[in-house]
Amino acid sequence: MPISLQSTLPRTYRIKQIEQDTENVRSYTFDGSLGSKPGQFVMVWLPGVDEVPMSVAFDDGATTKITFFAVGDMTIELAKCKVGDLVGLRGPFGTCYEWKPGQHIALVAGGYGAAPMYFIARSTVEHGCTLEVIVGARDKHNLLYLEEFEKLRHVSLHIATDDGSAGYKGYNTEVLEKLLSSCIPEKSKKKKECSPVDQIFACGPEPMLLAVRDIAAAHGIPSQLSMSRYMKCGFGLCGNCVVDPLGIRLCVEGSVVHNDVSQKIEEFGKYKRDELGKKKSFGN
């Protein structure tokens, strides 16, 4: 997809609304649309601090929403902004999720992944899709976007927490596995009233994505996963987000990758590269 010069240069947008979602998670709605599609990301710039990629949580053609964890230099500073402040945005960048009208889709969300999944949910239900939305977090205080998902029609919401303080006790990927295993109308005598899942979309920590990829493959269901790597330019120039051994740039050929591509990324779930291009193992 061609990137316009305008989208490679930051423009400032005014914060129209702020929501404090959890103790360290905030959502900002900016006064202006960048024309983002579900799954795409924008580069968020605070002059003199840093610029980081963030998934678009919603774009209704008039406003743009992001949801972020205040965890490091940039995001802690970003969390100090107030309504009316100006923030630099450029984009949208990257690939987007793809679906067909009327499909039955499972959305798996961990961490900030609930935000882009909400954008997808809003867009897919408008196309007559039915959704199984599985949101996971370490405890009930860190679950995101539940109220928003609950308000949508044709959405069955499933919750998983590591400590069992809400919903299923365990990982959201275990809920996905149970859901898919309980829905095999032709083979199972104990049939459950359900339509097979056509596609699985996921955004969240890489170990979660890896599990989703493998569960989807085991059930023969196509998957689309939003992978994150250290991104600097956002439009394919710097090469910091290339993945082994394909050499594709995740800011252009991703960050949403289909299963045929994710299966070939050997570093998937093993390591990623830092801002200097040095390999860092997951879990270190």
Ligand SMILES: Cc1cc2nc3c(=O)[nH]c(=O)nc-3n(C[C@H](O)[C@H](O)[C@H](O)COP(=O)(O)OP(=O)(O)OC[C@H]3O[C@@H](n4cnc5c(N)ncnc54)[C@H](O)[C@@H]3O)c2cc1C
């Ligand atoms: C495509 C994509 C979409 C993302 N969407 C969101 C989102 O919606 N909400 C959200 O909270 N976070 C999102 N992130 C992560 C976000 O870009 C930052 O990593 C995170 O906000 C921490 O930044 P920091 O500078 O405050 O923290 P720091 O302490 O400076 O960095 C913490 C860690 O964040 C990662 N990081 C920092 N800068 C970048 C960068 N330029 N590119 C990629 N990773 C970086 C590194 O792993 C680093 O070790 C996304 C990342 C990518 C690649």
